[in-house]
Amino acid sequence: MSGSRALASPRRIREELVAVGRGLAARALIAGQDGNISVRVAPDRLLVTPAGFRKGELDPDDLCEVALDGTWVAGAHAPSSELGLHLVWHRERPDIAAVVHAHPPVATGFAAAGRPIIDDVLPEVIVALGPVPVAPYGAPGTPAVGEAILPYVATHDALLLANHGAVTVGATLRQAHDRMEHLEQAARILLVARLLGGAVTLDAAALQALRARRTRPGGGDHA
Numbered sequence: 001m002s003g004s005r006a007l008a009s010p011r012r013i014r015e016e017l018v019a020v021g022r023g024l025a026a027r028a029l030i031a032g033q034d035g036n037i038s039v040r041v042a043p044d045r046l047l048v049t050p051a052g053f054r055k056g057e058l059d060p061d062d063l064c065e066v067a068l069d070g071t072w073v074a075g076a077h078a079p080s081s082e083l084g085l086h087l088v089w090h091r092e093r094p095d096i097a098a099v100v101h102a103h104p105p106v107a108t109g110f111a112a113a114g115r116p117i118i119d120d121v122l123p124e125v126i127v128a129l130g131p132v133p134v135a136p137y138g139a140p141g142t143p144a145v146g147e148a149i150l151p152y153v154a155t156h157d158a159l160l161l162a163n164h165g166a167v168t169v170g171a172t173l174r175q176a177h178d179r180m181e182h183l184e185q186a187a188r189i190l191l192v193a194r195l196l197g198g199a200v201t202l203d204a205a206a207l208q209a210l211r212a213r214r215t216r217p218g219g220g221d222h223a
């Protein structure tokens, strides 16, 4: 490892990633040193949050650069212990550039209860997220997380991690961040609907029209 090498990624992208960390913390989608964020800055290079920092209080120079094989190539701090989770998405999905992992409390409640977010009630879930299944548990910070999510990565833009948290991805940092906000918002709404007796699903014609606006993972994001 050569962690002392200077960061080669543009300052603007580092500032954008730091802003996502602030946004996750401001909305209580992470607590303490939870969560991690990555963005592809070259075909074989990622910018990723460092291990052991509060992600709402990062400086752009705190970030690390790693190769797609996981080699730490630049930055003063070691990369996130969840780097493996990020590498799986970036290797399998050349259409995405950013990955956000957080522990949004209500969505993680769904994950802890083994309840997926079904895409048949809320238009923004159908268009911006698609179905959000629960991937089996893998101990955080171990290769088991990557193994658990691998079957879902090609076909989903948002995923719940059993007994752990959530992951969203996007073509940009903004899109991945927005999807995490949408996921938690949807979980809150669906929880309230369940408390009130259960959500009413959209009819088949409405579902078909909305799903047509979302042609593939990484597609439309405007509900």
Ligand SMILES: [Zn+2]
Residues within 6 Å of the ligand: 035, 082, 101, 102, 103, 140, 164, 165
């Ligand atoms: Zn986590």
